[in-house]
Amino acid sequence: MFDSTRTLYDKPRTVCDCLYPGEVTGKQFTSVWTRDPRPAKSPGRSRDEIVRAAVELLDAEGLEGLSMRKLGARLGTGATSIYWYVANKDELLELAYDDFWGEITLPEPTAQTWQQTVAAAAHGMRRLILRHPWSGELIGRMPSLGPNALAFAAVLRRTFKLAGFAGLEIDYANTTLTAYVFGMTIPELAWNKSKADGGYDPDTMREAVTKATAGIPELTESIHNSWDLDPDQVREMAFSFGLGAVLDGLEARLVT
Amino acid sequence: MFDSTRTLYDKPRTVCDCLYPGEVTGKQFTSVWTRDPRPAKSPGRSRDEIVRAAVELLDAEGLEGLSMRKLGARLGTGATSIYWYVANKDELLELAYDDFWGEITLPEPTAQTWQQTVAAAAHGMRRLILRHPWSGELIGRMPSLGPNALAFAAVLRRTFKLAGFAGLEIDYANTTLTAYVFGMTIPELAWNKSKADGGYDPDTMREAVTKATAGIPELTESIHNSWDLDPDQVREMAFSFGLGAVLDGLEARLVT
């Protein structure tokens, strides 16, 4: 990790005065969210514009398709101009990732039962992730401390609190739910990706899986069970099944 | 530990004879697992040796720390020599990923209640992922069709079948469980990573989170709740809590 953060700002802003001097404990935690953006006075580009273009590029070409040079080209500037607005590529990705979170429709906790609210949020998350597959590759790479991610977490937390959870269990319920959604959706991305990258049709994929699992009776049986079902439908059903299980399990923890 | 990859590459398998010719439907599904490895006759390197070195490098420097050149250096060869054993870097990662799966201790379905078996498997998975953090970044990137991954899936499937699940629900239960484990563990990796990369102590991290969540009452409350607890312990507790919920939820689906 390099340390260009100190050269980024011409003048320190008041909120973050305490950032750069050597501290007792060690380095300051580095993240876009612990720092102020550039003022962005007048003409030129803006962070917003850059992030929006980055998300477009990510949607179109995936995480590996995003490079500073390509992004610069899309913006009609040199690649290195971007570094005026953003310390490095990782920060840009943090920004893009929070932009992703901003797209989710926040559930309204009081309108329905908590199960309905949570289920709606879960399905919304899944659809959002499938719409922006690159998000799945970012989850394990950086903590999400952006305002949009936090806003969503807050609403979900409130929902669980209203449901009757208390203390640490509010957070346990929260992380359990989002863990389920991510864990269920991310492997879908891998399949979609290899399908898209290779341009395979479903039959080719099915054949590959059949071949790989040949000789393992449990798994050939599994494939046989869903042989003539639409893969997308199976995934939806699987998602709903597991979501129901998670909600039931949480409810059981509520009454005891 | 690394035992199961060994037997795979030494001799050509008959199963995959039909691989390279152009097919009717379009391109052949491309994956290490749908093709035969090089015969690997005599002295030289072996796939095994290369994969083992790759895993070491991944453990030491993470996914972004693995390059063909560095790996070559570690093996005492040129970077391009590796391409004789492996088609490209992605294939190497597929192999490394399955090597990862080979490290898990397969549960013994008949020894205990299915809940105990599954819980043990879940904790084992989590520990394994935390031990090889790069695995978390690979999940969303490529389907896991390697023999070790499949062997684990098969045992888990058998466990759920013995528990009384039938038809598609065997798979639903299976994917629900693994989704939970991955979804719960992957975000841990992100924190560990940024902690390690920056060399932060827990207080610095806590301070950063506090700053980011300031102004969102639900989240400041959340932080307050776990303020003087060991973060690692909190995560363990959260994991066990959610795991219990998932198991209960699955059981409820079993009796109805």
Added chain:
DNA sequence: ACCTGAACACCGTTCAAGT
């Protein structure tokens, strides 16, 4: 305040050539 271009230290991968 913003943008540029050249430059540096890396990548993955191909390929003709060696043994």
Added chain:
DNA sequence: ACCTGAACACCGTTCAAGT
């Protein structure tokens, strides 16, 4: 059968220099 080195087309990032 295996390995090499040079070469190509890329990367992220820095920095002095421009406006």
